[in-house]
């Protein structure tokens with residue numbers, strides 16, 4: 001998976017849903033090879049931001065990948081620039097794991113054409129890297145939640161776009177598979193310059209893996225920067241209404257702990 005060129009720049013992104021503003025003036029920049037995590041309390045607009053960036057919502061503002069404006073591009077061209085893995089996609093239950101992951105190659109397959117050997121090879125190597133080859137012929141309806149989540153990520157990776165948007169990629173995964181997926185993303189961004197934008201509820205993982213955090217609250221950006229700048233006790237208690245302690249981890253990145261109110 002080489003030869004990506006990308007980086008994403010978002011400016012002034014605003015969206016209304018049901019006549020209510022859900023995103024207001026959101027901007028972000030992630031260079032090629034950078035990992036940006038979008039954090040924030042429930043309902044802050046994290047999923048909406050990813051959907052808006054991926055072109056699934058009618059929004060105001062600009063989204064550029066490698067300098068190309070993606071809004072308004074035909075879906076196939078957009079899909080070569082940006083891959084999006086939603087948190088809970090609708091999966092056709094009869095499709096096999098391999099068939100579903102191969103759908104990631106759709107932007108490269110000519111109309112009325114068939115997938116090439118290269119498309120099959122790319123898909124298989126992604127399945128291998130996500131430990132999914134043993135499930136290749138299994139229908140999606142027969143998978144566990146965590147297996148389904150990895151298959152959705154596999155489809156997005158098979159797309160080989162320079163920018164990857166992942167909505168809560170680890171929520172259904174056990175510890176080992178969380179680490180496997182996050183380490184794979186980390187190696188792809190370091191080796192190939194893949195730009196990774198994830199939403200992450202787990203602030204510990206966000207601090208460990210992301211270069212930059214963007215904190216949303218009520219659809220607005222309220223803090224952005226390296227984990228140590230964003231994950232501070234005052235910022236977290238204000239925006240998450242939580243009692244927390246933030247301590248430096250072994251690698252110097254912040255660790256966030258919930259503290260029981262009343263000192264129990």
Ligand SMILES: Nc1ncnc2c1ncn2[C@@H]1O[C@H](COP(=O)(O)OP(=O)(O)OP(=O)(O)O)[C@@H](O)[C@H]1O
Nearest residue numbers: 017018022040041042043044045046047048049199
């Ligand atoms: N289709 C929709 N129509 C109307 N309102 C919506 C729609 N989808 C989301 N919303 C609202 O937009 C706001 C932002 O939702 P969004 O799913 O982006 O939040 P989130 O930060 O991802 O939340 P969570 O952490 O709970 O997943 C919420 O108030 C939600 O109720």
